[in-house]
Amino acid sequence: MKVGYLGPRATFTHLAVAKFFGSNVELIPYATIPSSMDAVEKEEVYVTVVPLENALEGSVNLTLDYLIHETPLYIVGELIAPIEQHLMVHPDRKDHWGEIEKVYSHPHAIAQCHKFLHQHLPHVTYEYATSTGAAAKYISEHPSEKVAVIANELAAKEYQLHIVKRNIHDYQHNHTRFVMLHPNKDYEVKNNERLQSLGYKTTLVVTLPSNRAGSLHQVLSAFAWRKLNMSKIESRPMKTGLGNYLFIIDIDMKMDEVLIPGAIAELEALGCGVKFLGSYPSFQTSS
Numbered sequence: 115m116k117v118g119y120l121g122p123r124a125t126f127t128h129l130a131v132a133k134f135f136g137s138n139v140e141l142i143p144y145a146t147i148p149s150s151m152d153a154v155e156k157e158e159v160y161v162t163v164v165p166l167e168n169a170l171e172g173s174v175n176l177t178l179d180y181l182i183h184e185t186p187l188y189i190v191g192e193l194i195a196p197i198e199q200h201l202m203v204h205p206d207r208k209d210h211w212g213e214i215e216k217v218y219s220h221p222h223a224i225a226q227c228h229k230f231l232h233q234h235l236p237h238v239t240y241e242y243a244t245s246t247g248a249a250a251k252y253i254s255e256h257p258s259e260k261v262a263v264i265a266n267e268l269a270a271k272e273y274q275l276h277i278v279k280r281n282i283h284d285y286q287h288n289h290t291r292f293v294m295l296h297p298n299k300d301y302e303v304k305n306n307e308r309l310q311s312l313g314y315k316t317t318l319v320v321t322l323p324s325n326r327a328g329s330l331h332q333v334l335s336a337f338a339w340r341k342l343n344m345s346k347i348e349s350r351p352m353k354t355g356l357g358n359y360l361f362i363i364d365i366d367m368k369m370d371e372v373l374i375p376g377a378i379a380e381l382e383a384l385g386c387g388v389k390f391l392g393s394y395p396s397f398q399t400s401s
């Protein structure tokens with residue numbers, strides 16, 4: 115089976131996908147989140163894995179927006195993995211790394227280390243890469259540039275970079291949710307004994323009827339009186355004009371035949387739009 119992921123080799127997504135599937139599948143890296151998703155639609159890969167949310171920095175908006183607006187894929191599994199960020203340079207620069215002028219990495223990686231960067235490298239500028247692995251690969255090929263990269267340990271090994279500061283993320287509980295995407299909402303990912311199972315989640319996208327006072331309260335009460343536990347609610351712009359939002363809601367339960375369909379029917383009767391993004395098992399990996 116071919117599995118796509120946000121590459122190149124040695125991204126955090128690569129670590130997550132390798133932990134999930136082991137060596138039983140062929141892993142195919144893609145340069146961007148949208149191209150990783152398009153690969154499933156083009157049937158180049160069977161399933162794809164991309165980052166969705168980080169505990170320190172919040173949602174990966176590109177993944178959410180592409181999932182909501184652009185692609186007919188469903189979330190069929192979730193993997194939560196710890197994230198350890200290290201600062202690394204080309205080995206030619208290891209003895210004078212304090213002279214670096216720029217830090218290059220994925221925007222979430224830079225955001226997870228802002229306090230460290232502000233305190234220890236206040237003079238540097240930032241440049242954003244499509245992934246931490248892409249940034250690491252770039253500096254391995256450009257030794258003359260006064261650039262450091264934030265990436266993981268595997269990237270340092272893969273691209274032969276020198277780690278100058280370990281664990282530079284600002285807060286300890288730095289976890290990221292990675293999601294597996296597939297065109298069939300009923301596709302069941304097999305449990306993997308190496309991972310701890312965290313139960314199921316169901317994700318819905320809800321749009322409110324326009325300009326009606328109390329409509330968000332009504333949405334919440336459709337879940338509340340059924341005792342459906344929401345583990346996340348987040349608003350994103352609908353992209354139809356300023357002030358128009360949709361809500362992404364995670365419910366801590368597998369899609370059933372009564373409660374979640376009942377809540378969806380109630381929301382639709384209230385004039386809300388409801389899009390189903392998937393009902394899927396959640397797994398956790400240790401470092």
Ligand SMILES: O=C(O)C(=O)Cc1ccccc1
Pocket residue numbers: 120124125126127128165168197220222223244245246247290
């Ligand atoms: O850039 C990567 O390595 C990714 O897989 C995305 C990402 C970036 C920062 C933290 C977690 C995942």
